[in-house]
Amino acid sequence: MAEGQIRKAISGFYYVEYNGELIQCKSRGVFRLKKISPLVGDIVTYVPDGENDAIITDVHPRKSELVRPPIANVDQVLLVFSVVEPDMSLRLLDRFLTVIESHGLEPIIYVSKEDLANQQTLDANEINLAYYQKIGYTILRNVGNEEPLLEVLRPYFKDKTTVLAGQSGVGKSTLLNTILPELQLKTGVISDALGRGKHTTRHVELLEVAGGLVADTPGFSSLDFDHIEKEELRDYFREISEASVGCKFRGCLHVKEPGCAVKAQVDEGSISEGRYKNYLLFLQEIMDRKPRY
Structure with missing residues (x-):
């Protein structure tokens, strides 16, 4: 035994x-x-x-469990988002972050393809990413960095089990190929017709990388909120969760309630209006869900 x-x-x-x-x-x-x-x-x-x-x-016993991809005992998610090809969607980013936070995992945002973007796009993204950094997310990039990518990621991989996730075509397989050349994963070719990548990963496998384990999986093929109740959603938006302690009503959903500290912070600009709108969209999606018996 x-x-x-x-x-x-x-x-x-x-x-x-x-x-x-x-x-x-x-x-x-x-x-x-x-x-x-x-x-x-x-x-x-x-x-x-x-x-x-x-x-x-x-x-x-497991400390964490994901269904899609089917994997247990994960610590964190390296969320790969490209600046262009495909363009960065903040709504999709917030969707990923909400699902990741709901599973009790730590997200790390890795920004790819900055070398392909024009200055205007880079400037706009810089403002957005600065906000995510302000509310406590780790942002990693490797443009203009003399260090190999693996050295940038090494401190974050050590002693952790990491899943890669992100929109199709953002470069997850390329990133894995860079840090583990012996894998020679087939890099997905972006379909011009669909504007998204084709899945190239077939089974789930944990690979030893930089003193930790990295899952070679497609990562979060499901981004629905079926497991989240409307009262829980605010807990997965860090700045909304923090501000909500100041709300007049304990069960405040931050929609139309009086004395809402979250809406006050949106009005004064300390909470991003775009993030708040995504919160409201996700809340409506949860409320529109068919009841489960």
């Missing part, structure tokens, strides 16, 4: 890392009865079964 971590899962087999080796495992049939499905990232107990194989007998 031994303990290890599932590093990849392919066709019903789980590959568990133990002392620098990958052990090929199958899961016990009893898991299906209990509706437990081992995930990449899980810490598991396994027992040998024959000469080269093993059987997973227990899945340890």
Whole structure:
């Protein structure tokens, strides 16, 4: 009997890392009865079964769990957003941040393709990114930096399990290829007709990078709010959550309520009007959702 971590899962087999080796495992049939499905990232107990194989007998409690991509025990999300091709969408960025925050994960925003943008676009993005930095998000970039990309990311990867996410075509596979050339992942070609990238990643795998683990997955193929209640949404907008303690009513949704500290801060410009509008859009989406029984 031994303990290890599932590093990849392919066709019903789980590959568990133990002392620098990958052990090929199958899961016990009893898991299906209990509706437990081992995930990449899980810490598991396994027992040998024959000469080269093993059987997973227990899945340890998880500190986090994602459904799409199916992965457990993630610490943070490296959110790759390009300045151009495709253009940066702040609404989509806020959507990603909301979903990431709702899973209790730490987002890190990596800005790509700045070298392809004109000065006007760069100046506009600089103002927007300065606001995200002000409300507590880490912004990383590598333009004009003499350091290799891996050295820029190294302090953030160390001792963490990281998932890459972002709009299709922003350069997630390119980024992974840069920091792990031996992967030689196929870089998605942006479809001119659709204006978005084609998925090139097939299965979930944890790769050792810079003293941590990075998941080679498409990352957050679902960006809906099905798991979020309307009263919870404000908790996933950092500046709205902070300002809401000053609201007159405890259950304030920051829409039309009197004595709303959030709306006051929007009016005076300390909370971004664009972020607040995205909050209202997401709130309406949650309120329009069909009730679940």
